[in-house]
Amino acid sequence: MLDVQSIRKNFPIFNRGKNPFVYLDSASTSQKPQSVIDAVSTYYNSYAANIHRALYTIGEKATDKYEGVRKKVKIFLNVPDTHTVIFTGSTTESLNLIAYAWGQKNLNADSEILLSEMEHHSNIVPWQLVAEKTQSSLQFIPLTDDGTLDLEPNDSLYSKRTKLISVCHQSNVFGTVNPIDSVIATAKEWGAISVIDGAQAVPHMKVDIAKLDCDFYAFSGHKMLGPTGVGVLIGRTDLLEEMDPFMGGGEMIDKVTLEKSTWNKVPWKFEAGTPNIAQVIGLGAALDYIQSVGIDKIHNHDVDLLNYGLDILSQNKDITLFGNTQNRGAVIPFNVKNIHPHDLAKFLDTDGICIRAGHHCAQPIMNHLGVTATARVSFYLYNTKSDIDVLAESIEKTARIFA
Ligand code: C6P
Numbered sequence: 001m002l003d004v005q006s007i008r009k010n011f012p013i014f015n016r017g018k019n020p021f022v023y024l025d026s027a028s029t030s031q032k033p034q035s036v037i038d039a040v041s042t043y044y045n046s047y048a049a050n051i052h053r054a055l056y057t058i059g060e061k062a063t064d065k066y067e068g069v070r071k072k073v074k075i076f077l078n079v080p081d082t083h084t085v086i087f088t089g090s091t092t093e094s095l096n097l098i099a100y101a102w103g104q105k106n107l108n109a110d111s112e113i114l115l116s117e118m119e120h121h122s123n124i125v126p127w128q129l130v131a132e133k134t135q136s137s138l139q140f141i142p143l144t145d146d147g148t149l150d151l152e153p154n155d156s157l158y159s160k161r162t163k164l165i166s167v168c169h170q171s172n173v174f175g176t177v178n179p180i181d182s183v184i185a186t187a188k189e190w191g192a193i194s195v196i197d198g199a200q201a202v203p204h205m206k207v208d209i210a211k212l213d214c215d216f217y218a219f220s221g222h223k224m225l226g227p228t229g230v231g232v233l234i235g236r237t238d239l240l241e242e243m244d245p246f247m248g249g250g251e252m253i254d255k256v257t258l259e260k261s262t263w264n265k266v267p268w269k270f271e272a273g274t275p276n277i278a279q280v281i282g283l284g285a286a287l288d289y290i291q292s293v294g295i296d297k298i299h300n301h302d303v304d305l306l307n308y309g310l311d312i313l314s315q316n317k318d319i320t321l322f323g324n325t326q327n328r329g330a331v332i333p334f335n336v337k338n339i340h341p342h343d344l345a346k347f348l349d350t351d352g353i354c355i356r357a358g359h360h361c362a363q364p365i366m367n368h369l370g371v372t373a374t375a376r377v378s379f380y381l382y383n384t385k386s387d388i389d390v391l392a393e394s395i396e397k398t399a400r401i402f403a
C-alpha cells in the first residue's frame with residue numbers, strides 16, 4: 001500500500017491551499033515532487049555551466065550529474081549498456097530520430113513499416129513523413145472494439161518486406177498494455193526491427209529493456225515526475241553505430257574540417273548542441289523519487305484506482321466507457337450522454353478537477369470509435385479514491401445542468 005498522504009506532501013502543487021484540486025491528467029503530464037524542482041533549480045542556482053567542455057569545477061560537476069543520469073536510466077530500466085541511452089527532448093523527438101536517422105537509410109520502395117491503429121500521432125506522423133521520402137509503405141495492425149490489438153498471424157500484415165514494427169507499450173487512450181514481447185518476437189521472425197513507444201508505460205510499470213530485447217525504446221521524462229523537455233531513446237548498439245546522426249552541430253562530432261566531419265561516439269553522436277542539462281538532471285531526481293517509492297507499489301496503486309474508477313463510473317448510466325481490456329494501465333476514456341467532452345472538462349474544472357478532453361493526439365482511434373473526442377481520466381501515485389468520488393459527483397452535477 002502507498003502512503004498517498006505522505007506522497008502528496010512532497011508535491012507542492014497539492015499544498016497550495018487550493019481545495020479541491022483533483023488532478024486526473026497524468027497521462028498528459030505528471031505533477032513534480034519538490035526534489036525534482038530542487039534538482040533543476042540547484043543546477044541553475046549553484047552549478048549552471050555547459051557540459052563536456054567546461055574545464056572548471058562547476059562545469060565538471062554539471063557533466064558528472066548529467067552523465068550520472070544516463071547510469072540511473074540504465075539501472076532503472078535494466079539497459080545492458082549505458083552508452084545506448086540517448087537523451088532527447090521527448091518521446092516525439094526520440095521517435096523522429098529513429099524515423100529519420102534509421103528510416104531514411106534503411107527504407108526504400110520495397111519496404112513496409114508496420115504500425116498499429118492504436119498509436120499516438122507521434123508514432124504515426126514521423127513514419128508517414130519518412131514513408132513519403134523513401135517511397136516505402138505503411139501497414140497497420142488493426143484495433144478491436146475492446147481497445148486491444150488484433151495480432152493474429154496475418155499474411156497481409158507481415159512479410160519479408162516488413163522492415164520495422166513500431167507500437168506503443170501502453171495506449172494513451174485505452175490504457176491497454178500491449179503484448180510487446182510477442183510484437184518484438186514477430187519482428188525478429190520477419191527480420192524487421194522493433195520500436196516501442198514507452199511514453200505511457202515507463203512511469204507506471206517495471207520495464208526491463210534487457211529482457212524485452214527490442215531494437216529501440218522511447219519515453220518522456222515529464223510523464224514520470226520529471227521536467228518537460230527531456231526524453232530518452234534507448235537503442236541497440238550496432239544499429240546506433242550504423243545510423244547517421246539525426247542533427248548536426250556541436251558535441252556530436254569527432255573532427256570537423258571545412259569539407260567534411262566525422263562523428264562522436266554513441267550516444268553523443270545523437271546529442272547535437274548544448275543538451276537539456278537541467279531537465280536531464282531533473283529526470284535523475286524523478287528516477288530517484290520513483291525508486292524510493294517503488295515502481296511495483298506505484299503500479300499496484302494505479303491498478304487499485306483503475307478498478308475503483310471503472311466501478312464508480314460504470315454505475316452512472318449516462319456514461320459510456322470506451323475499451324474493455326483486462327491488461328491495462330490507469331487510464332479511462334469515456335463520454336457522458338449529451339455533454340461534449342470539452343464542456344465536461346470545463347465544468348469539472350470549476351470544481352477544481354483537471355481531466356483531458358479531445359482526441360488525445362490519437363485521431364485514428366477516435367475514427368475507429370466513431371467519435372470526434374472523448375473525456376479521459378488518468379491516475380498516478382498521488383491520486384486517491386476520494387479524487388474519483390469527487391469526479392463522479394461533479395459529473396453527476398454537470399449531467400443535471402445539461403439535462
Ligand atoms: N501523450 C497524452 O495526453 P511527448 O509529447 O513527446 O512527451 O509524448 C508523446 C506521446 C507519445 N506516445 C504516447 C503513447 C503518448 O501518450 C504521448 C503523449 C499525451 O496522451 C500528450 S498528447
